[in-house]
Amino acid sequence: MLTTNISDLASKPFSDALCYPKASPKEARKRINELKTLGVEAILFDGKTMLGSLPILGKGCVSIVIKAETKRGVEVLKIRRVDANRPSMKHEAEMLKLANSVGVGPKISSYTDNFMLMEMAEGEPITRWIKNLRGKGTTARLRGAVRSILDQCFRLDDLGLDHGELSNPSKHVFIEDHKVTIIDFETASTSRRPSNLTAVTQYVFIGGPMARKVRRILMAPSQEMLIPLLRTYKKKHSKASYRKIVETLNLE
Ligand SMILES: Nc1ncnc2c1ncn2[C@@H]1O[C@H](COP(=O)(O)OP(=O)(O)O)[C@@H](O)[C@H]1O
Ligand SMILES: [Mg+2]
Known part of the structure; x- marks a missing residue:
């Protein structure tokens, strides 16, 4: 497992996870600021999926999923892909909140346009x-x-x-x-x-x-x-x- 300070995410290879599939310095800076507002303290590269040389939790059609450290402990950070066919995480966050209201889904803790923080799904x-x-x-x-x-x-x-x-x-x-x-x-x-x-x-x-x-x-x-x-x-x-x-x- 590799722990990365969020200010290091602007440079390669970490920027590949932050702004998948293609990073621009401007987008990377914007996203790092968003992570600060979410209280993300560090990123933990760990998991069974490889993104180039980086181990991560998962990769979907619209997102990259990694572990993050916040003041609440280790959480799961879902990152909107730069090429995703949706403008923000808002819809997913609202749907997950609704599911959480009947005890379904990983508990969501917060979100911004490009990120969502939630509980880890074990197993x-x-x-x-x-x-x-x-x-x-x-x-x-x-x-x-x-x-x-x-x-x-x-x-x-x-x-x-x-x-x-x-x-x-x-x-x-x-x-x-x-x-x-x-x-x-x-x-x-x-x-x-x-x-x-x-x-x-x-x-x-x-x-x-x-x-x-x-x-x-x-x-x-x-x-x-x-x-x-x-x-x-x-x-x-x-x-x-x-x-x-x-x-x-x-x-x-
Ligand atoms: N809360 C979570 N806990 C553990 N692994 C997760 C969690 N959320 C996503 N993942 C991993 O990341 C992969 C992609 O996430 P997913 O939410 O399906 O993204 P997408 O919306 O892009 O399809 C999942 O198949 C899973 O392996
Ligand atoms: Mg999926």
Whole structure:
């Protein structure tokens, strides 16, 4: 891990992370000032993704994600890419705040036009977590994690917030033991009809690469039994139709 003072971010190679994919001295200066207003004290280059020679937490279509030190401790800093097709972090920050209001998503602490600070999502992405799952306590751990994902998705549906990328949640659902964190509310919306629960259930139990393993471990019914229940839930997001899904999937 490499700790970098924020004033050093203006020069190479660090400017590549601050102003990806192309830094200009003017933009770098502006962004360093924004980081000061956010109370970011240092940047920690650490993680499994490489940005050139720099280890980082992740890279998305619109952002670079790294660890940062603030007075609250280590947090996650999402940096807007210079070439992102969105003008600021405002929309994502508002969507994440809304998700936080029902206990979903990493807790957001603050944001500016180009940055958002939030809590760290611990663990591994869902697909790898399920793939590596074995040994004592497998069933209980899987049941706990899946139940938590479905509960969170139901709360988002109930709130009227559609995440938008949960039909392939492999990069956006992180699991560590029973703690499940749904990340990336960049494409979230309150104007679409939410389909969080149906999208995730479809992936976990029917269409995703780990579906057979999940069904086998949880002794879940076949898709012929599940699909009508999802259809009923889709028509009306009622608590009763949600309970029925949870019951049928042996997640109680
Ligand atoms: N709060 C977080 N904790 C840990 N890792 C994160 C966090 N937010 C993002 N990441 C990592 O960064 C990657 C890109 O972030 P994401 O929010 O999906 O960006 P984008 O909106 O550009 O797609 C994620 O797949 C994940 O690996
Ligand atoms: Mg993403």
